[in-house]
Amino acid sequence: MSQVVDAPHKNKRWRIGSLEILIIGLIALVVGQQWIVTFFTNPALQTASTIFVSIVVQAMPFLVGGVLLSGAVTAFIPASVWQRVLPKNKALAVPVSGCAGMLLPGCECASVPVAGSLVSKGVPASSALTFLLAAPAINPIVLVSTFVAFPGEPALVLARFIASLATAIIVGWIWLRFGQDSWMRMASRLHLVGDTKFETFRRTAAHDFLHAGGFLVFGAAIAAFINVIIPAEWMQSVADNPVLAIGFMALLAIVLSICSEADAFVASSFTQFSLTSKLVFMVVGPMVDIKLVAMQTGIFGRRFAMRFAPTTLVVAIAMSLIVGGVLLT
Amino acid sequence: MTREVQAVILVLVGSxxxxxxxDDxxxxxxxxxxRPWLLLTGGALIAMGVLAIVDVFRGERGEKNDDQPEHEPEHEDDHAHHGxxxxxxxxxxxxxxxxxAPPALGSYAAxxxxxxxxxxxxxxxxxxxxDPVEVYVSDYVNRAVWDFGKTLAGRTVAITGFVVPNPEGGWWLTxxxxxxxxxxxxxxxxxxxDPPEGWEEPPADTWTVVTGEWVPGGGTNSDTAIPLLAAENIVQIEQPVNPYD
Incomplete structure (x- = not known):
């Protein structure tokens, strides 16, 4: 972002570079396939690679469905619609925009730029931020994937919905009361607008896929290795201690940075853990994680992210524990 | 990452x-x-990738006409074109x-x-x-452990699974x-x-069909109980197309 001045020159050189890297890398891997396959005969590595591929494969239809829909919403619904729909009273607008989060069927990677564009179009920050937090957690695709990932646990879907929406609304009110717009330093985000609506749709979808997909792969790889490397007995003892389990799952949500459309599948893979700690994982993950804080810093500025992320984390854990305590016992 | 590489990645993931x-x-x-969702997903990704490649070629023509990229601030352009x-x-x-091509989960995971x-x-x-009746491993375990084997007594079952050595001796059909x-x-x-005469325990991860009868003694009403199966016949097979229950 800061090497603005010589960007065009750099682009030209880098363009040749990255395509070449791709081709040379692929050739090297095909040539070295035998060696790689031998390396992966180790049963632990093999198991990890199976789990890794299965998380990615299972999540892909949800991710692609999500980016196509978020592309469609971005391209075909003008931002002014939100402005007309929202109540004039800012405190009242917060819960309304939280519920509006149900209408953006994307994951958090999609909602950060959308929230940014809402702010720049004049929507109050408190509403845009509530929308930012709610959309990736309570939209239909995420709820359906949660339902699929936890067969026989419909209460968990409801708990996720309530805890996430409550967190989003409370953080929105906190911002309205204590937040200062001067903490936000916004850059314009018009880069995906094409000549036609279809082009905007297609570019947004591809862009969102490439952004979110990489982090999904990263999260799947870490989850797969944690599943295999950490001794089952050790995981069991963390899982058996309720406080430790909740802390561990919250930390995991932050570190793994999994797309909200896929995180339920990862959560359900930690079979030893309590439902409440899995709920913490699924409420915290779409709102506070490494990649999300990075994106928020990129779009709203560091002073904003430094205040916003810790506040959200505390509220999210508190809400999960309350809702989990009521619904999941 | 350039737009060409982005397009290639979309096509590769889709393929x-x-x-x-x-190929199952x-x-x-x-x-x-x-299955159908994966086919749709792969198709959508390939379509996005192909259209993005078309976009690249059109963009290059546009640049020659001194058209597209210049009228936006540089960092946006950077963001748009460089994933x-x-x-x-x-x-x-x-x-x-x-x-x-990671294989199905085997004895290590089990x-x-x-x-x-x-x-x-x-x-x-x-x-x-x-007789024998084909039963899934999980079904057999549930019937034996949580229903006290009532529905299994006196029946001959045929169960497909792979070999996992029991650290305490013998092996688990898994x-x-x-x-x-x-x-x-x-x-x-x-x-x-009670494997048949002359039967030797095959190496871990060997797929087998075991025909035999339920015998009590594996424990009940416990999520760690492992029921018993007295084997009459054991046949080695290839891994089934769907390796999971």
């Missing part, structure tokens, strides 16, 4: 998904019901699928699962007629079940006893 779906490898990772570095990671699953079944209060319906995908797989285990 990898289509490929494992067509996807059954090593997820449930059968995902995130993290997108390189999307090549990892593609490489894993094409180069390693041995890590410390429980054998989850409590179920339901009374098991009688087994279908037939099959993994998926709740959703291989990340949440859990193992069902049956201790095979």
């Amino acid at each position: 990898a998904i289509i490929r494992i779906t067509i 490898t996807f059954l090593n990772y997820v449930k059968e019901g995902m 995130p570095r993290s997108a390189w990671l999307l090549l990892l699953p593609v490489l894993a699928i094409f180069l390693i 041995a890590r699962d410390l429980t054998n079944s989850s409590p179920s209060a339901a009374v098991a319906p009688p087994l279908p007629p037939g 099959r993994m079940s998926l709740a959703c995908c291989a990340a949440d797989a859990f193992a069902g285990k049956i201790q095979v006893v």
Whole structure:
């Protein structure tokens, strides 16, 4: 972002570079396939690679469905619609925009730029931020994937919905009361607008896929290795201690940075853990994680992210524990 | 990452998904019901990638006409045309699928699962007629552990699974079940006893069909109980197309 001045020159050189890297890398891997396959005969590595591929494969239809829909919403619904729909009273607008989060069927990677564009179009920050937090957690695709990932646990879907929406609304009110717009330093985000609506749709979808997909792969790889490397007995003892389990799952949500459309599948893979700690994982993950804080810093500025992320984390854990305590016992 | 590479990555990920779906490898990772969704997903990604390549060529013509990129601030242009570095990671699953082709979960994963079944209060319906009758490992475990083997007594069953050595001696006839995908797989285990004369325990991960009868003694009403099966006949087979219960 800061090497603005010589960007065009750099682009030209880098363009040749990255395509070449791709081709040379692929050739090297095909040539070295035998060696790689031998390396992966180790049963632990093999198991990890199976789990890794299965998380990615299972999540892909949800991710692609999500980016196509978020592309469609971005391209075909003008931002002014939100402005007309929202109540004039800012405190009242917060819960309304939280519920509006149900209408953006994307994951958090999609909602950060959308929230940014809402702010720049004049929507109050408190509403845009509530929308930012709610959309990736309570939209239909995420709820359906949660339902699929936890067969026989419909209460968990409801708990996720309530805890996430409550967190989003409370953080929105906190911002309205204590937040200062001067903490936000916004850059314009018009880069995906094409000549036609279809082009905007297609570019947004591809862009969102490439952004979110990489982090999904990263999260799947870490989850797969944690599943295999950490001794089952050790995981069991963390899982058996309720406080430790909740802390561990919250930390995991932050570190793994999994797309909200896929995180339920990862959560359900930690079979030893309590439902409440899995709920913490699924409420915290779409709102506070490494990649999300990075994106928020990129779009709203560091002073904003430094205040916003810790506040959200505390509220999210508190809400999960309350809702989990009521619904999941 | 340039737009060309972004487009290639979209096509590669899409092709990898289509490929494992067509040759049934996807059954090593997820449930059968995902098939149509995976085909649609792969198709959509390939279409996005192809259109993005067309976009690149059109963009290059546009640049010659001194048209598109210049009238926006540079960092936006940078962002639009240069996808995130993290997108390189999307090549990892593609490489894993094409180069390693990770197999279905086997004895290593099964041995890590410390429980054998989850409590179920339901009374098991009688087994279908037939002798021997084919039963899934998880079904056998549930009937033996949570229904006290009532529906198994006096019947001959044929069960398909792979070999997992029991650290305390003998071996478990094992099959993994998926709740959703291989990340949440859990193992069902049956201790095979009284193998036929001259039978030698095959190496771990060998797929077999064991025909035999239920015998009490494996324990009941416990999620760690491993029921027993007195084997009459053991046949080695190839891994089934769908390796999971």
